[in-house]
Amino acid sequence: MLEIAIKGSKNYWSWIIFLLLVMGAGFIVYIDQFMNGLMITGMSRDVSWGFYIANFTFLVGVAAGGVMVVIPYYLHNYEKFHRITILGEFLAVAALVMCLLFIIVDLGQPTRALNVLLYPSPKSMLFYDMLVLNGYLFLNIVIGWKVLEAERNQVEPPFWTKPLIYLSIPFAIGIHTVTAYLYCGLPGRGYWLTAILAPRFLASAFAAGPAFLIILCYLIRKFTKFDPGWEAMQTLAKIVCWAIIANLFFFLCEVFTVYYSNIPGHKAHLTYLLFGYHGYHALVPWMWTGLILMFTGAIFLVIPQFRNNKTLLPFTCAMIFFGAWIDKGLGMISGGFVPSPLHHVTEYAPTKPEIMITLAVYATGFLVLTLLYKLATQVKEEVRG
Amino acid sequence: MMKKSRRSFLKVAGIAAIGLGASPAMNFASSDSPGTALAVKGKNEQALTAHRWGMVIDTNKITEEIAEKITEVCHKTHNVPDFKHEVDAEKYPKTRLANHKQEIKWIWEEEFHYAFPEKEDEYLTEKFHDLPFLVTCNHCKNAPCVQACPTQATFKREDGIVIMDFHRCIGCRFCMAACPYGSRSFNFRDPRPFIAETNPDFPTRSKGVVEKCNLCAEQLAKGELPHCVQASEGAIVVGDLEDPESDIRVLLKEHYTIRRNQSLGTEPSVYYIV
Amino acid sequence: MNKNMIITGLVIFVLAVLSPFWFNMITTTEAAPKPELLGKAKEEKKCVLEKYDMRANHPSLLDEWRDSVVRNSDRQYTAANGHTFGMSLSTGENSCLGCHEDKAKFCDSCHTYASVDPYCWECHTNPKEIK
Incomplete structure (x- = not known):
């Protein structure tokens, strides 16, 4: 099936080459980081995780979001999703590849990464995160590939894919729950120490993932002959709508608890993000932008006229996607570290090399996504045409 | 077919x-070569031991001068880099400028309201405003960093010391997020250009690993007290928290002490006489 | 045409795969240097393990040592020959470098020859080099 990926139009190849160039540029910067250490990043003693882990967290969500097409199709036999299920699964694969790369580039000693397997530590949440992330990646590759292959050969997928598909559902929930547990089990970090963190992560995941999938559907319609189906996209939009509303609701719950209880250790972080703290407010404009984007997006999706508007929908989805990225990426990670447990304020901003490496990881993910989507759409065109 | x-x-x-x-x-x-099978490993005879090491810091006895001396001797003997140190351009050419936010410290001075942010009082005793509070790793009984570490590079010894295996650390910095006392530092770069005089009896670190106070495990193994204790002119005492007869327990019996952010349940082993 | 192409390709492949042998044929190979025993090490005669055992297994021995020191806080090693050593690369009289005083001639000569670059020295220091 892979041969499909090496036959493409001029546009296809230009896009691939562009991605390879970004990857190459980022790789050169990464060599510098590999040789000289994480000093080239904006991270510090007080803010010890930054852009890499922020994007990792966000992308775990995008990966988990894929399950929002799997559940309706496989559990509820919602036929409209037949055409896009594979897109959800392959999106998860690409997102997970990026997640794993972000972890690797964030390590101080990447050559020792396998120590996690050599000295398994069942008390550490990172151990479980590694298990579920790799498990979910494996499941999606196998399921996506086998189902697509079967479709191409016009036969039923092998019987053993069914149990794997059902297994992938708890795994999807699992990857984001465990990722939330990385943060919310730490004493002394008031912003993360909240039981609603995992549900909030899932809500924003189920908004950001499907929102991105809708945008991808638009791109597929534009660049290929395969039509994912407007009705499927509409259903996705409804899923995004409820998920983003849940996310905003959870955020408001957080705001209420923090401000009404008035406990300084918990309040400081949210105050830093929303209004600035002791004269430091680098993230305030970002946070408000994120909130406004998510809020406006939610309104546009609730009102049927706006949701059904074919021109507006991709923009609404983009708003929600970026809003969630700011909320969960920048805000969640930096917000947890500022102020520090000693109440010192050290602000964080990614450096240029850090951004370059991040872009290269994204380029790698998009390369994987492009190749997989090329396979999927071509096979679907063949079968139909 | x-x-x-x-x-x-x-x-x-x-x-x-x-x-x-x-x-x-x-x-x-x-x-497993036959030679190693017959070998016996053991501790130094003169090593100092305890069931659970603890530390008492008498804040009344710590002056600005003593605090500085303690930090200096600790950082010097453990080859902790000082980013203010002027790099020897001949030995380390092309060393880039240091980012002071990425500094490394094992024991250092904090003001009261930073060392004890949860005990911040509106009307705090006057003398606390300018007393230097020395803070370091608390060698917690329930250490969140030990729990977080995905490779057991940070672990708890039988004698209660929370220590790091620099050989094993992958530099994920989960422990830094987990520590509620900001006691951990990460080597964002090779520390060697910033070490004025290397102490040959203690390793330096490589870039990409986390480090922190080790309660001078290397000193205890030799039967000597930690450097901070020696430099403290009696202000810092270490001993066995589980031995009711130990010096440290006597001190704890006689004085009112506080610990940093106790409410988290980490059970710090460092006590402050205030 | 196909046949010729394949054969040419195969020939190039075989030549490339065997390149280390070609390289050795045109260059001269030096014999492996022997680690030099100097000073104290020369007089002492007895090391942790037998000479050949040591040659083959010193990396795993050091690996065992570092786990023992850091993780079990055992620092003394009484070898099968009855001698006691400090389990340390460079600290103290009865550490590795305490006896084998010249790191360059004892460690580096072989390591350089074998083109291995153990990362021990990224952190551990040779006391001689500091002064």
């Missing part, structure tokens, strides 16, 4: 290749 069998052949060949690749690794893992 032909195609299918070639395919299954390749699959089998691939699995066989993995097996072949694994065999030298297995041989290496099981190699």
